[in-house]
Amino acid sequence: MTNQIPYKIYLEEHEQPTAWYNLRADMKNKPAPLLNPATKQPMTLEELSGVFCEELAKQELNETDAFFPIPEEVQKFYRMYRPSPLVRAYCLEEKLQTPAKIYYKFEGNNTSGSHKLNSAIAQAYYAKQQGLKGVTTETGAGQWGTALSMACAYLGLDCQVYMVKVSYEQKPFRREVMRTYGASVTPSPSMTTQVGRKILAEHPGTTGSLGCAISEAVEKAVSSEGYRYVLGSVLSQVLLHQSVIGLEAKAAMDKYGIHPDIIIGCAGGGSNLGGLIAPFMGQQLRGEANYQFIAVEPASCPSLTRGKYAYDFCDTGKVCPLAKMYTLGCDFIPSANHAGGLRYHGMSSTLSQLYADGYLEARSVEQTAVFQAAEQFARVEGILPAPESSHAIKVAIDEALRCKETGEEKTILFGLTGTGYFDMVAYEKFHNGEMSDYIPSDEDLKASLAKLSKID
Amino acid sequence: MTNQIPYKIYLEEHEQPTAWYNLRADMKNKPAPLLNPATKQPMTLEELSGVFCEELAKQELNETDAFFPIPEEVQKFYRMYRPSPLVRAYCLEEKLQTPAKIYYKFEGNNTSGSHKLNSAIAQAYYAKQQGLKGVTTETGAGQWGTALSMACAYLGLDCQVYMVKVSYEQKPFRREVMRTYGASVTPSPSMTTQVGRKILAEHPGTTGSLGCAISEAVEKAVSSEGYRYVLGSVLSQVLLHQSVIGLEAKAAMDKYGIHPDIIIGCAGGGSNLGGLIAPFMGQQLRGEANYQFIAVEPASCPSLTRGKYAYDFCDTGKVCPLAKMYTLGCDFIPSANHAGGLRYHGMSSTLSQLYADGYLEARSVEQTAVFQAAEQFARVEGILPAPESSHAIKVAIDEALRCKETGEEKTILFGLTGTGYFDMVAYEKFHNGEMSDYIPSDEDLKASLAKLSKID
Numbered sequence: 001m002t003n004q005i006p007y008k009i010y011l012e013e014h015e016q017p018t019a020w021y022n023l024r025a026d027m028k029n030k031p032a033p034l035l036n037p038a039t040k041q042p043m044t045l046e047e048l049s050g051v052f053c054e055e056l057a058k059q060e061l062n063e064t065d066a067f068f069p070i071p072e073e074v075q076k077f078y079r080m081y082r083p084s085p086l087v088r089a090y091c092l093e094e095k096l097q098t099p100a101k102i103y104y105k106f107e108g109n110n111t112s113g114s115h116k117l118n119s120a121i122a123q124a125y126y127a128k129q130q131g132l133k134g135v136t137t138e139t140g141a142g143q144w145g146t147a148l149s150m151a152c153a154y155l156g157l158d159c160q161v162y163m164v165k166v167s168y169e170q171k172p173f174r175r176e177v178m179r180t181y182g183a184s185v186t187p188s189p190s191m192t193t194q195v196g197r198k199i200l201a202e203h204p205g206t207t208g209s210l211g212c213a214i215s216e217a218v219e220k221a222v223s224s225e226g227y228r229y230v231l232g233s234v235l236s237q238v239l240l241h242q243s244v245i246g247l248e249a250k251a252a253m254d255k256y257g258i259h260p261d262i263i264i265g266c267a268g269g270g271s272n273l274g275g276l277i278a279p280f281m282g283q284q285l286r287g288e289a290n291y292q293f294i295a296v297e298p299a300s301c302p303s304l305t306r307g308k309y310a311y312d313f314c315d316t317g318k319v320c321p322l323a324k325m326y327t328l329g330c331d332f333i334p335s336a337n338h339a340g341g342l343r344y345h346g347m348s349s350t351l352s353q354l355y356a357d358g359y360l361e362a363r364s365v366e367q368t369a370v371f372q373a374a375e376q377f378a379r380v381e382g383i384l385p386a387p388e389s390s391h392a393i394k395v396a397i398d399e400a401l402r403c404k405e406t407g408e409e410k411t412i413l414f415g416l417t418g419t420g421y422f423d424m425v426a427y428e429k430f431h432n433g434e435m436s437d438y439i440p441s442d443e444d445l446k447a448s449l450a451k452l453s454k455i456d
Numbered sequence: 457m458t459n460q461i462p463y464k465i466y467l468e469e470h471e472q473p474t475a476w477y478n479l480r481a482d483m484k485n486k487p488a489p490l491l492n493p494a495t496k497q498p499m500t501l502e503e504l505s506g507v508f509c510e511e512l513a514k515q516e517l518n519e520t521d522a523f524f525p526i527p528e529e530v531q532k533f534y535r536m537y538r539p540s541p542l543v544r545a546y547c548l549e550e551k552l553q554t555p556a557k558i559y560y561k562f563e564g565n566n567t568s569g570s571h572k573l574n575s576a577i578a579q580a581y582y583a584k585q586q587g588l589k590g591v592t593t594e595t596g597a598g599q600w601g602t603a604l605s606m607a608c609a610y611l612g613l614d615c616q617v618y619m620v621k622v623s624y625e626q627k628p629f630r631r632e633v634m635r636t637y638g639a640s641v642t643p644s645p646s647m648t649t650q651v652g653r654k655i656l657a658e659h660p661g662t663t664g665s666l667g668c669a670i671s672e673a674v675e676k677a678v679s680s681e682g683y684r685y686v687l688g689s690v691l692s693q694v695l696l697h698q699s700v701i702g703l704e705a706k707a708a709m710d711k712y713g714i715h716p717d718i719i720i721g722c723a724g725g726g727s728n729l730g731g732l733i734a735p736f737m738g739q740q741l742r743g744e745a746n747y748q749f750i751a752v753e754p755a756s757c758p759s760l761t762r763g764k765y766a767y768d769f770c771d772t773g774k775v776c777p778l779a780k781m782y783t784l785g786c787d788f789i790p791s792a793n794h795a796g797g798l799r800y801h802g803m804s805s806t807l808s809q810l811y812a813d814g815y816l817e818a819r820s821v822e823q824t825a826v827f828q829a830a831e832q833f834a835r836v837e838g839i840l841p842a843p844e845s846s847h848a849i850k851v852a853i854d855e856a857l858r859c860k861e862t863g864e865e866k867t868i869l870f871g872l873t874g875t876g877y878f879d880m881v882a883y884e885k886f887h888n889g890e891m892s893d894y895i896p897s898d899e900d901l902k903a904s905l906a907k908l909s910k911i912d
Contacts, residue, residue, distance in 0.1 A: 006469045007535040013462045079463040080547065080838045091536065091610070109565050111840040111875070153835040154547075173880035179887050180834055378636055379609040382536045384567040419567070421877040424629035431635050 008085040009252040016083055017247040018070055020240045022059075023278045024350060025066035026285040029357055031236065031349035032324035034060070035311060043321050051218060051320075052237075053228050055126040059237040066282075068240060070122075077121045077154060078244070081110035086252040087416075091380040093400070100403035102396060103260070104416040105249045105276060106383065111177070112147035114341075114386065114418030115272050116232050119241035120144070123230040124151035133226035134158025138188065138213030140167055141340030141388075142174030143418060144232030149181035160227075162188040162216045166207035167340060174422050188213040195219050195317040210344055211330055215317025233269025234314065234323070234348050242275025249413065250279045260291060260413035262399055266391035267295040267304065267362070268341045270348030276415040277360075284359065294399075295351065295362045296391040298370075300438045301334035303327055303347045304355055304362035306445055310452050312346055325352040328440075329448035335438035337367050338426030339387040341417075365394050366437040371430040373397050374420070386418040387426055464541040465708040472539055473703040474526055476696045478515075479734045480806060481522035482741040485813055487692065487805035488780030490516070491767060499777050507674060507776075508693075509684050511582040515693040522738075524696060526578075527585075533577045533610060534700070537566035542708040543872075547836040549856070556859035558852060559716070560872040561705045561732060562839065567633070568603035570797075570842065570874030571728050572688050575697035576600070579686040580607035589682035590614025594644065594669030596623055597796030597844075598630030599874060600688030605637035616683075618644040618672045622663035623796060630878050644669035651675050651773040666800055667786055671773025689725025690770065690779070690804050698731025705869065706735045716747060716869035718855055722847035723751040723760065723818070724797045726804030732871040733816075740815065750855075751807065751818040752847040754826075755895045757790040759783055759803045760811055760818035762901055766908050768802055781808040784896075785904035791894035793823050794882030795843040797873075819851055822893040826850050827886040830876070842874040843882055 024030055033042040048057035059068065070078070089102040107115035127135050134157050139145030145161040152159035161183050168175060168187035175185050188208045189196040193216040199206065206212075214231070221229035232238065253260065263280055265273035273295050283289035297304055303326045313330040314320040327346040328334075334343045347355075354360045367387075374390035376397070377383070385393060396414040403410050420427065429435045480486055489498035504513035515524065526534070545558040563571035583591050590613050595601030601617040608615035617639050624631060624643035631641050644664045645652040649672040655662065662668075670687070677685035688694065709716065719736055721729035729751050739745040753760055759782045769786040770776040783802040784790075790799045803811075810816045823843075830846035832853070833839070841849060852870040859866050876883065885891045 010466050077838075111834065111838055113877075117838075150835075150838055154838070172884070173877075176880040176884045176887065177840060177877075180831055180840065180883055182835065375636055378567070379606075379638065382533075382567055382573075382606055382610070384633060384636060421569075421629075421633075424632040427636055428628070428632045431632065 005088055005256055007090060008087050009256065010085055011083040011248060011252055013079060015251055016078065017244055018075065019067040020070055021243040021247055021278050021282065022062065022066055022068060022240050023243070023282055024063040024236060026282045027353065029353055030063050031353045034321035034323055037313070037318060037322050051222060051229050053123070053126040053130050053132065055129065056123060056237050059240055060235060071125055074122050074125050081117065083248050084109060086249055089381055092377060095380045096397065096400050096404065098400040098404045099407060099409045100400040101409065101411045102400055103411070103413045105245055105413070106416045107245060108383065108386070108416065108419035112143055112150055113421060114143040114147065115242060115245055115275065116144045116147035117150060118244050118275070119232060119238045119271065120147035120151040122241040124148065124155050124157055127228055128155045128157055132157070132228055134160060135228055135230045136160045136217040136221040137230050137232065138162045138210060138217045140164045140210045140343065142167060142171055142422065143341060145183065145185070146174060146177050147232070148230065149178040149183035152183065153181040159183040160220060161185045162190065162213040164188055164208040164210055164213050170425065171422055188216050190216060193219045195319065209316060209333060211316030214315040215319050218315070218319050233271035234344070234346065236350055238271045239274035239278070239348060239350055242271050243278040245272070245275040245415065246278040246280060249276065258411060261410040262292045262294065262412045264294045264296060264392045264395050264412065264414040266342060266388050266415070266417065267297050267347065267351065268388065269344045270351040272415050272417045274348055274351055281354065281359065293360045294395055295360055296395045297362060297364050298337055298339055298342050298391065299364040299366045300337045300440065301328065301343050302364040303345065305364045308449050308452060309352060309356050312452055314346065323349050325349050326355060327452070328445060329451055331451060332448040337438065338423060339391065341388040342391065363395055365391055368435050368437050370394050371435060383416070384420045385416060386420045387423050389417040392416065461544055461712055463546060464543050465712065466541055467539040467704060467708055469535060471707055472534065473700055474531065475523040476526055477699040477703060477734050477738065478518065478522055478524060478696050479699070479738055480519040480692060482738045483809065485809055486519050487809045490777040490779055493769070493774060493778050507678060507685050509579070509582040509586050509588065511585065512579060512693050515696055516691060527581055530578055530581050537573065539704050540565060542705055545837055548833060551836045552853065552856050552860065554856040554860040555863060555865045556856040557865065557867045558856055559714070559869045561701055561869070562872045563701060564839065564842070564872065564875035568599055568606055569877060570599040570603065571698060571701055571731065572600045572603035573606060574700050574731070575688060575694045575727065576603035576607040578697040580604065580611050580613055583684055583686070584611045584613055588613070588684055590616060591684055591686045592616045592673040592677040593686050593688065594618045594666060594673045596620050596666045596799065598623060598627055598878065599797060601639065601641070602630060602633050603688070604686065605634040605639035608639065609637040615639040616676060617641045618646070618669040620644055620664040620666055620669050626881065627878060644672050646672060649675045651775065665772055665789060667772030670771035671775050674771070674775050689727040690800070690802065692806055694727045695730035695734070695804060695806055698727050699734040701728070701731040701871065702734040702736060705732065714867060717866040718748045718750065718868045720750045720752060720848050720851050720868065720870040722798060722844050722871070722873065723753050723803065723807065724844065725800045726807040728871050728873045730804055730807055737810065737815065749816045750851055751816055752851045753818060753820050754793055754795055754798050754847065755820040755822045755893065756793045757784065757799050758820045759801065761820045764905050764908060765808060765812050768908055770802065779805050781805050782811065783908070784901060785907055787907060788904040793894065794879060795847065797844040798847065821847055821850050824891050824893050827883070827891060829853050839872065840876045841872060842876045843879050845873040848872070
């Protein structure tokens with residue numbers, strides 16, 4: 001049987017998903033609602049629609065419909081770079097001498113370099129449908145900004161990206177990719193918004209943060225005619241769109257009669273992990289199957305493993321709704337680790353609820369070990385992984401080596417969310433032995449979490 | 457019919473080629489042999505084997521066998537990143553409003569970012585088979601060096617890369633990718649070879665050239681126990697390995713009953729173009745089909761369109777064999793254009809002979825127009841193309857627009873050799889309006905070509 005499974009499984013076009021799967025429909029304990037920060041009441045459709053496109057606001061609030069048809073125009077765009085391959089890591093298995101069977105769903109084969117494009121095109125599509133001129137967003141590592149730029153270029157929408165200043169300066173090439181796709185990119189904090197000017201006045205010389213860039217992008221959207229704000233992770237609508245990853249992976253595995261025992265994904269805001277596990281978790285919640293799910297986060301930003309499950313602000317400027325999530329506190333500043341996509345202080349409310357209910361495990365891993373795993377993977381599998389994705393690789397290798405000890409022939413599936421072409425500064429530090437592992441002290445976390453109580 | 461053709465055609469594993477195709481077997485006029493620079497006699501197997509692996513030297517000299525089985529180990533490696541997709545450019549067609557049908561064979565979906573990996577793994581495999589410790593090579597833009605590093609990491613061979621100094625300094629990220637795969641990378645010219653020391657003494661402060669790096673890599677190989685030199689283009693063995701591109705493309709097109717009218721590829725040393733057209737040109741030479749073949753080169757380095765068909769040195773240090781080819785003279789220094797892979801002074805002897813015999817057209821295009829085409833392509837097809845590949849895009853768009861004028865429904869196939877993730881400095885210059893077109897003057901070319909007569 002093993003020999004019959006190809007190195008890469010590509011679905012045929014007619015086998016690709018035509019609807020997204022809304023995991024919340026199968027959750028008994030629904031994720032807690034977003035709250036209006038002023039009234040502390042659940043956000044209404046009307047309130048959400050002031051910030052988000054209306055159709056997306058509806059998706060955000062819908063906890064009952066299990067499936068949302070993927071619009072034909074979005075399916076067409078998906079066909080340009082999807083299906084992504086489900087890869088059997090034969091070479092890695094051989095290198096590790098493990099009886100485990102390792103698969104990964106590779107989302108890096110598109111110019112944005114990650115899975116972010118799956119939601120970017122959906123959000124841009126609904127903005128276009130609503131007759132908007134354009135959208136605003138923030139980006140840290142740059143993958144989301146690139147993805148949104150591509151989607152907007154394709155649909156002819158204006159795209160305004162607030163890029164965390166330190167990334168803007170350290171990753172000029174990411175900026176140029178976005179410009180190639182016609183986006184305007186502003187380093188954040190900037191003088192173009194009130195919140196930006198305020199932050200600059202209070203913290204002159206700050207190099208910015210994701211939470212701050214979010215505040216600027218939201219303000220820009222709500223104060224501009226014909227614009228809305230879009231976000232690349234955390235929100236339920238994003239997990240909905242990202243379910244295409246899991247749906248494809250499951251269809252490909254079903255086609256070959258493969259049953260994964262362990263499903264692993266890196267977790268920042270939760271968009272990739274939530275998308276990958278969605279249909280599998282749905283089975284689990286319905287009592288149809290049994291899988292082990294593992295979320296992997298950096299030890300430097302351990303929202304699941306060391307955070308608190310509480311309502312918190314999503315942004316530094318505190319202009320966004322409150323979300324109940326595992327959080328380190330919205331003022332938590334993670335160390336300058338190199339997995340920019342995993343530096344958010346909170347976790348998707350859906351994944352937070354699943355974690356609280358014991359459906360999901362979480363592990364935190366240290367940066368140097370992650371890059372060791374990344375290099376090991378690159379040398380045998382030929383793909384240079386993004387630092388974020390390498391967190392999942394690290395735990396997949398750990399599990400495969402455990403199988404080697406126990407002799408178990410487990411089947412492991414992990415999400416390889418993207419490529420590391422724009423992360424070579426990090427790889428260089430690793431090669432030069434200049435990479436450090438930073439783990440926040442209990443005192444630091446306590447201080448950051450202490451501020452949470454003021455919200456409830 | 458049109459609607460039934462998917463956006464991307466992937467061959468199944470069992471449909472992938474199991475043998476490379478040697479176009480020379482079907483050529484009536486064979487390419488001129490490599491000559492020993494000392495004796496001016498054709499290089500013997502023994503002589504070639506001092507520089508190249510023996511099996512590769514045999515492939516270099518073999519003009520009669522049409523097929524060479526692809527070793528199982530190489531097929532296994534190919535399965536990690538091949539088949540590459542044959543993409544129907546529906547979105548580009550729609551954007552151009554052309555009746556033409558446009559297809560491209562996309563070779564960029566691997567970490568080397570280009571087709572170079574196809575020959576790198578073959579050459580590394582034969583080196584390993586011969587029991588060598590390692591290989592040496594040169595790299596300019598860095599795609600070949602990266603590809604060879606990946607192949608050597610996979611097989612456990614040492615890999616020593618001489619990287620043109622200006623690229624080494626301008627493209628530190630490429631260097632780090634190679635280091636990730638365990639290669640040692642030396643800026644050339646260097647003090648590690650006689651020829652490097654000589655060039656540095658004569659031209660202190662030089663930023664190097666491809667011809668110079670070749671000389672260093674060859675010297676290093678022949679003076680080191682257990683090493684051979686490998687080259688990423690120009691040679692017939694490389695075109696042989698790259699035939700996998702054309703074989704896959706043809707199999708995919710045959711599967712769907714598609715007949716290309718025009719086949720377009722960018723041409724530097726000729727490895728991509730030679731590989732893409734091989735099986736189609738074979739049909740043409742055997743009188744079985746009729747295609748229009750177009751080689752596209754930069755106006756700044758126009759070896760086919762303005763060069764001379766003559767014997768010339770392959771390297772600056774003049775330690776390599778002489779090859780008969782369209783050449784601008786081995787001392788020709790192209791302007792600092794941004795298509796590093798298309799800056800070689802000569803052209804593969806196979807393609808040169810086909811061009812001399814009228815089987816192949818050639819066009820030269822200017823850099824700014826190439827980047828305009830690249831950006832247009834990126835925005836609708838979602839792939840950020842390498843500057844080299846964009847030369848083919850430019851002419852494909854030109855031909856599609858011609859069809860729009862004439863109303864002809866031609867089918868166009870072009871080679872999209874790679875991605876531009878490491879070329880953002882070039883894109884930045886383009887965005888900022890700082891890109892210039894440089895076309896060598898007749899006087900400059902005359903001066904460079906005048907030195908050729910000394911060889912014959």
